[in-house]
Amino acid sequence: MKHDKIERNVGILIILTMLAISAGGLVEIVPLFFIKETVEKVDGVRPYSPLELRGRDIYIREGCYLCHSQMIRPFRDEALRYGHYSLAAESKYDHPFQWGSKRTGPDLARVGGKYSNDWQTQHLTAPRSLVSQSVMPNYPWLSKTDLDYADIQDRMRALRVTGVPYSTSQAEYDKNVKEFGEETAKNLHIPDAEKNLIAQAQAGNFDTNPDKLTEMDALVSYLQMLGTLVDFRKYDDDYFAKFR
Amino acid sequence: MSQDNKKVTVETTGHVWDDDLQELNNPLPRWWIWGFYITFAFALVYWLFYPAWPIGNTYTKGIPGLNTITYVATKVDGTQETKTTHWNMRAKLMAEMNALRTEQKPYFDKVASKSFDEVSKDAELMQFVNSAGKTLFSDNCAACHQAGGQGKIKFAPNLTDDYWQYGGSYENIQTTITAGRHGVMPAFKTILSDQELSQVGSYVLSLSGEPNDTAAAKLGDAIFHGNKAGCYVCHGADAKGNIAMGSANLTDKIWLWPDVLGAKTPQDKLNEIKTLVYGGMDKGVMPVWGTRLSAEQIKLLTVYVHDSLGGGK
Numbered sequence: 001m002k003h004d005k006i007e008r009n010v011g012i013l014i015i016l017t018m019l020a021i022s023a024g025g026l027v028e029i030v031p032l033f034f035i036k037e038t039v040e041k042v043d044g045v046r047p048y049s050p051l052e053l054r055g056r057d058i059y060i061r062e063g064c065y066l067c068h069s070q071m072i073r074p075f076r077d078e079a080l081r082y083g084h085y086s087l088a089a090e091s092k093y094d095h096p097f098q099w100g101s102k103r104t105g106p107d108l109a110r111v112g113g114k115y116s117n118d119w120q121t122q123h124l125t126a127p128r129s130l131v132s133q134s135v136m137p138n139y140p141w142l143s144k145t146d147l148d149y150a151d152i153q154d155r156m157r158a159l160r161v162t163g164v165p166y167s168t169s170q171a172e173y174d175k176n177v178k179e180f181g182e183e184t185a186k187n188l189h190i191p192d193a194e195k196n197l198i199a200q201a202q203a204g205n206f207d208t209n210p211d212k213l214t215e216m217d218a219l220v221s222y223l224q225m226l227g228t229l230v231d232f233r234k235y236d237d238d239y240f241a242k243f244r
Numbered sequence: 245m246s247q248d249n250k251k252v253t254v255e256t257t258g259h260v261w262d263d264d265l266q267e268l269n270n271p272l273p274r275w276w277i278w279g280f281y282i283t284f285a286f287a288l289v290y291w292l293f294y295p296a297w298p299i300g301n302t303y304t305k306g307i308p309g310l311n312t313i314t315y316v317a318t319k320v321d322g323t324q325e326t327k328t329t330h331w332n333m334r335a336k337l338m339a340e341m342n343a344l345r346t347e348q349k350p351y352f353d354k355v356a357s358k359s360f361d362e363v364s365k366d367a368e369l370m371q372f373v374n375s376a377g378k379t380l381f382s383d384n385c386a387a388c389h390q391a392g393g394q395g396k397i398k399f400a401p402n403l404t405d406d407y408w409q410y411g412g413s414y415e416n417i418q419t420t421i422t423a424g425r426h427g428v429m430p431a432f433k434t435i436l437s438d439q440e441l442s443q444v445g446s447y448v449l450s451l452s453g454e455p456n457d458t459a460a461a462k463l464g465d466a467i468f469h470g471n472k473a474g475c476y477v478c479h480g481a482d483a484k485g486n487i488a489m490g491s492a493n494l495t496d497k498i499w500l501w502p503d504v505l506g507a508k509t510p511q512d513k514l515n516e517i518k519t520l521v522y523g524g525m526d527k528g529v530m531p532v533w534g535t536r537l538s539a540e541q542i543k544l545l546t547v548y549v550h551d552s553l554g555g556g557k
Binding site: 035074243244 | 384387531532
């Protein structure tokens, strides 16, 4: 087609421009939906419980992702410091994912269980009281602010639209029991979200203050489960290499 | 402007807008064009060596055998197998970790096979223990126990002194790191009155030679050893604590949960203790490291903490 004709016809120009600029993205992204090894086959990965989900929303609200990635790359130094590299499967229920390519603070993909609840609470409130050289801001309001979970069911329903298997009916619940086990399936049932959220906060006492249900409870419960779902001891240590 | 355009003798692209608006055709420099062509050639070579093109539900993995990685895999049952595969990041990491382990293996094997005392007396091995131990400590322990192991009042115990709440022997430290700890003191708010709290607090202060109300301390002694509060059940009749349950020794000058040494006046010191006894304490959580670190790493860390920071005497 002649250049002249394209430049004089705005419709054709728009269509051809869009094709040209999307080529790179299409070539890199679309095949991943078809390559069967993209998402590794692994046990243990489950959607977030209502409390963890609320914590994740606070994580995003406070902009934690601006300084912390959640993606351990398959490099020696990262393996030594953070542990096993992140799997695609581990963030399959993340919308949006928190991978990130810039770290001011350390990667958090496997921070779950590394520190006590008390450490997380103290550190979020006043990071320099524990790590003197830290440049992380203080988040003192988290343990003072009551957790607002009035819309937790809406939040779960929104994720359901993107394909996260939160259940609304008995049939869906039964399917989750089969896939994730009864204990997890209960936590994924939308009609029981408030009840489950409160129960988990009380059992876990994440903000080390049993009298209040705060935003700190939710955020710490989320941090404490990061990277803990897959038990890597159950797999040969090169099992995940075969997916690449 | 139209005057100037007419003088132009350089080749144009042939487009003409608005009667006389033209576009000059200045070719890119030759070297740049060639650089561009070379990237084509580079891509062709790259496709032969590395995973590149998606095809259906799989992708090209380079010419078989041209660019491979050989590594030793450890299976779940502990057996090892040497494997060769096409180049990919995850296999490359396997090979790199293999190389690292081979380098460190002689030392880790020695740490694993020798007794704690033997490791401690082996000066050459201790160089490795100190260097690897410092890294492990910084990555995993320093967040609570601080960079030099000096601990944090009201948070994590000092590891550089000779007092160990859960025991300072090699075996005790190894158990603590592997399985974690959870220290709890019950709250006495419903059991003791404010006056009784003051009395027991005075008694506790008297144990380590802090200024105290002697008359109150005497009454506190009875409460401490009495069955209503039963302080002695955990802290011992001699108040020297019990490493089996991690109850604190109250007769020394080391304080973790109440900041007695930091408090300025005798009244403040008393209040520190009263607050703790009143509300109890459920914060002494040390995470489990047995699932995060290997057994050799924990053993090495044990020797590092005991020898370089200061184990129990």
